[in-house]
Each structure stands twice: as structure tokens, then as C-alpha cells.
Amino acid sequence: MNRMDGTAGASSIALAEQVAAEDRRLGGVRLLDAGPVLDVDQQVVVDHERGPLLVLGASGTGKTTALVESAVSLVRHRGVPPECVLVLTFSRGATRTLAERIAGRLGEVAAAVPVLSVHGLCHALWAEAHRTDPWRVLTAPEQELRLREVLEGSAEPWPEDLREAVGTRVFTRELRDLVARARQLGLDPADVADFGEQDGRPAWVRAAHLFEEYLDVLDAERVLDYDELVHRVRIMLADPRSGDPLRSRWDHVLVDDLQDAVPAHAALLRDLVPPSSSAGLVVTADPDRAVYSFRGADGGVVARFGTDHAGPGGEPAAVHVLGTDHRGAPVVSRSVHGLTAAMARPFGLPDWRAPRPGRVRDGAARLVLCADAREEATAVAATLLAAHAERGIAWHRMAVVVRSRGPEEALLRRRLGRAGVPIAVPDDTPLVDEPAVRVLLEVLETALGPDEVGAEELDRLALSPLGGVDPMELRRHRKFLGASDRDRAEGGLARVRRRLDAVQGPSRRPGRRSRRVAARRRCCGRPGRPQTGRSASGRPRSVVAARPSGPIATWTRWWPCSTWPVVAARVGAVPPPQTSSRRSAIRRSRPMHG
Numbered sequence: 001m002n003r004m005d006g007t008a009g010a011s012s013i014a015l016a017e018q019v020a021a022e023d024r025r026l027g028g029v030r031l032l033d034a035g036p037v038l039d040v041d042q043q044v045v046v047d048h049e050r051g052p053l054l055v056l057g058a059s060g061t062g063k064t065t066a067l068v069e070s071a072v073s074l075v076r077h078r079g080v081p082p083e084c085v086l087v088l089t090f091s092r093g094a095t096r097t098l099a100e101r102i103a104g105r106l107g108e109v110a111a112a113v114p115v116l117s118v119h120g121l122c123h124a125l126w127a128e129a130h131r132t133d134p135w136r137v138l139t140a141p142e143q144e145l146r147l148r149e150v151l152e153g154s155a156e157p158w159p160e161d162l163r164e165a166v167g168t169r170v171f172t173r174e175l176r177d178l179v180a181r182a183r184q185l186g187l188d189p190a191d192v193a194d195f196g197e198q199d200g201r202p203a204w205v206r207a208a209h210l211f212e213e214y215l216d217v218l219d220a221e222r223v224l225d226y227d228e229l230v231h232r233v234r235i236m237l238a239d240p241r242s243g244d245p246l247r248s249r250w251d252h253v254l255v256d257d258l259q260d261a262v263p264a265h266a267a268l269l270r271d272l273v274p275p276s277s278s279a280g281l282v283v284t285a286d287p288d289r290a291v292y293s294f295r296g297a298d299g300g301v302v303a304r305f306g307t308d309h310a311g312p313g314g315e316p317a318a319v320h321v322l323g324t325d326h327r328g329a330p331v332v333s334r335s336v337h338g339l340t341a342a343m344a345r346p347f348g349l350p351d352w353r354a355p356r357p358g359r360v361r362d363g364a365a366r367l368v369l370c371a372d373a374r375e376e377a378t379a380v381a382a383t384l385l386a387a388h389a390e391r392g393i394a395w396h397r398m399a400v401v402v403r404s405r406g407p408e409e410a411l412l413r414r415r416l417g418r419a420g421v422p423i424a425v426p427d428d429t430p431l432v433d434e435p436a437v438r439v440l441l442e443v444l445e446t447a448l449g450p451d452e453v454g455a456e457e458l459d460r461l462a463l464s465p466l467g468g469v470d471p472m473e474l475r476r477h478r479k480f481l482g483a484s485d486r487d488r489a490e491g492g493l494a495r496v497r498r499r500l501d502a503v504q505g506p507s508r509r510p511g512r513r514s515r516r517v518a519a520r521r522r523c524c525g526r527p528g529r530p531q532t533g534r535s536a537s538g539r540p541r542s543v544v545a546a547r548p549s550g551p552i553a554t555w556t557r558w559w560p561c562s563t564w565p566v567v568a569a570r571v572g573a574v575p576p577p578q579t580s581s582r583r584s585a586i587r588r589s590r591p592m593h594g
Ligand SMILES: Nc1ncnc2c1ncn2[C@@H]1O[C@H](COP(=O)(O)OP(=O)(O)OP(=O)(O)O)[C@@H](O)[C@H]1O
Pocket: 036, 037, 038, 039, 042, 057, 058, 059, 060, 061, 062, 063, 064, 065, 066, 286, 289, 326, 327
């Protein structure tokens, strides 16, 4: 069976819960949920007093419900001030859902309960500690851009076998992952270099130097990426002078979906609630549901929870299993749990994969074998149509789950559309892949270098909404401007740029980014340790200099619409993000192994 979207089920549940919550706000009066009658396993979680507890449960066994009820019980029945109950998740969506569910149970009081993603918590703590001297957190595309800048400005050669890859987007992404993983493990550049030397991997040693330069640039610009943010908050927590007052704020820490944590998040949790702490720590997890492995999430953190939070005498933290499936019909849960039961169980964890059926009784599971995607799409459409026409099931009560987005999903959508099945696809496109954002990023990338912008890239930009050129127009310009064979081989706007450059004189001096990084280094007074994002003239090192040059200059002259000059001028006019008083650099710690 395909899926329309991996989050379809979860988002419809979240949506239904949101709608239900809205319905309760009648005439401005908020009626609170009565809350479910908890099963005995959930009640154990809610009654948990102190110390760490890992709650394992298959999907639908009521882990989140137990966590919500724990928060409610602490505030309502045990007199814990709401601001002393910290609720943590690992994604913004999960944070929203949890906050809504707690608000449904606690009403106005819930506003005082901090419900945060780990990044949200780190951001808040960091911002509080640097109130008069704020740092900005980079988005993923910005982080990649910074790394590319550093890469281009870095003179040290790479090992021979990597040289061809250097400068490609894939290489930058690999570097970004390396930097991220290193920080998630609490490693400093020197540790990565040590590993490289011990293991005979010169590429790691070289990457470690780049990592160091990248951190210097972040310091200089007073910006952080998310992994660096978590790392630095861990440093704050490691120092008893700053860490103890923070830790003492929360009497209870409740964490949902630990399987989505990267090692640094798990370590942060230990920093927040160390074994010596008297705070309560309840953590839920379903290792089979880890969906963030692409960003470094490691189901192993669940298996290690017992030892990570071992008591003073070394006894492992308590583990409790929720044993009733409150969501699925018995036959559906048997099918799902039958599949997961065949998977290897993380070492040391009790079996959580075969819950008893709850109160949901009806339902059926059917396996349909299809010859190809087309036949599969037809079978799905026929099943939905029959359920709607013959059993009167409303469209919004049905969901189609697909394994991944791609041609097969497109085919399914077309088939459903043709059959008259109304579809709503939750949009989970990352911002960076949104066409509108993509084109803006391409403009920035082009404006900042590299020195040779590909003809293909320029053509794409010309044809984008920002360029406003249609294919016919582009061809006309090519015809008008280009004649020689070399021009034709070069293709697209690269030719235009070259011709105009010939008129204006060379538009590109040595890489703009290289100069930017080099200038930062000069500012800091010693090579390789930049400390400010401002040029020697004191002008902001904004994404594009105020006076356009290079391809922008060329394009502004050539461009058949007026958009470019406006964009270039605006971008160049970005106000300086720093002042010179912000130059004190953060000292990075020695490694804090995870
Ligand atoms: N004791 C209960 N009685 C009746 N319904 C319950 C009970 N506990 C949970 N539910 C319902 O079961 C469904 C699943 O609950 P919940 O989201 O808490 O499970 P979960 O284990 O966190 O699921 P997942 O792992 O998929 O996130 C929800 O609709 C919830 O309202």
C-alpha cells in the first residue's frame, strides 16, 4: 500500500484534536477535557514520583496521553507549579500537538507549562544568557552557505583524491553532516583531527581544519547553527555556576519520543537531570518509530537510557512498558505489530512490540498484491470509492499512506483525481525545496560566487519567476547576442555575461567569498581566527555588497525587467547585524563525549 504522506495519519489526528479543542472554546469560555480513563500501565507512569523512568510502548499505546496526564496530575493534584514542569519534544509539530493537548486539559494554567522542542529550549536558554548581546541561529541553507564560503576561502589543499569533489554541492553537504555529527557527539575539531591522524585519514584531518575555520566564522558573525547551539548550551550546563540555577528551575522533566533524539540531545537531558538530581524524569519512546535518522537521530539513545540515567549505586533507570493499543483495531495492530516483532530488538530493552487490543473492536486488514504501480493505484481508488459509496464513510475519515514521494505517488494522485476522490496532501516539503525559496537561494548563491557560474544555473534563474524571462525570449536573446561556435557551446546567459564583461572589463575579481573570509581573518588580527563579520571599512559583510558587481552588475544592465536592480539594491542595503562591542569570542570547551 502506498501512502499519501507519512504524516497523514498523525496530522489528521492532530488536526482532529485541534478542531476538538476549538469546539470547546464556546463563547470564549474554554471547557476542559475530562481526560481518558487511563489503563493500569498508564497510571503507573502518572503515579511515578521521582527519578528517571523510561516508558516504552508501541504506536497507539497511549505514551503521549500518559505524558499529558502526568503533567496534569503534577500541576493539579500534586501542587507542582506549572512553570516547574518542563515538557520536551524533538520537533516543532510534536511540540504544537503536546502543547494543545495539555492546554485542553489544564486550560489557562497550561500557558505557564514550558512545552518546548529541544532546539526551542536551547534557543531560549541561550537567548536568556545573551540578552544584551544576542546571537542568531542559522537556518540549514544559511549554514550550508557559510560552509561553502569557508571552503572557498580556505587555502589549504585537500587530499588529491577529493580535489575534484571540492566545490560541489554534495561535498559541502557531506562536510555539513560531518560538522553536525561531530558536534552531536560533543567533539571539537581537534578530536576529529586526532581521529583522522590515528586512523590514517588525511581527509578527516583536513576537514577538521575546515571545521575549526567554520567555527571561527560563526564566532565572528555572532551566529550559531542548531548543533552548535545545543553544544554551547551543554557547556553552560556543565559549569555549575550557570548550570545549577538552570537545573533548579524544573522539578519534573517530561520527554516525548526519545527515539527522535540525536546523541547530543540525550546528553543534554543528562545535563538537565543528572543522576544526582532529585527531579523527576519521565521519557517515552518507541524505537521502531525513529524518523529522524537522517539528521543523526539514533535509536541507540533509548537502549542507553538505563545506563545514562543509572542511579548513584549504578542501578539502571526503571523501564516500564505500556501494553494496550488504544488506537488500532485488533486485526490492524496484529498486522503492524507482527511486522515490527520480526525486527531486531535493541539490546537490553524489554519487549514492547505486542500490545493487547484496546476497546476498538471493528476493522479489517486486507493484503492486495498488484502487478505494478498503475494496478496498485487503481485498487486503492476502487477501495476508497467503495467505502464511500457503499458504506457511507466520509472522505475525511480515510487516509492513504505512501512510502515515499515520487512518480508513484504522482500516479496515485492522478488516478484518485480521475476517479473523483477528493485529496488533500499535507505539504511536508522542506522550506529549502519550495520553488520560491529555491530560486531566491539560487540568486544568492549566484551573487556570492563561485567564480564561474554555470550556464545552466543562469538559464534557470532567467526562466524563474524572479527572472521573468520565458523560454522564447531567452532563445531570442541567445540568437541576438550569440553567434560564434564557442558561444553556442557555452550556452545561455553565461555568454551574455561574458560579452558584457568584455565591455565593462572583468566583472569578477578573485572569489568574493574568499575575500570575505580573508577580510574577516584580517580583522581578527591573526590568521585563521576571524572575529568579526564586518569589513575593514566597517561596512557590513551583507550577502551582497551595496554596489553590485560581477554577475549582478552584468544582469542589472542586461536584464529585460526591472526586478534585478531593485533586488540587488535591497540586498546590499541590509543593515549591519553586529556592533564592534560584540567581538568577544566564546571559548569552546574541551570535548564533552556524549
Ligand atoms: N486510556 C485510554 N483510553 C482510551 N483512549 C486512549 C487511552 N490512552 C490513549 N488513548 C487514545 O489512543 C490514541 C493514541 O494515544 P497516544 O497518541 O497517546 O498514543 P502514542 O503511544 O503516543 O501513539 P504514537 O506512538 O503513535 O504517537 C489517542 O487517540 C488517544 O486519545
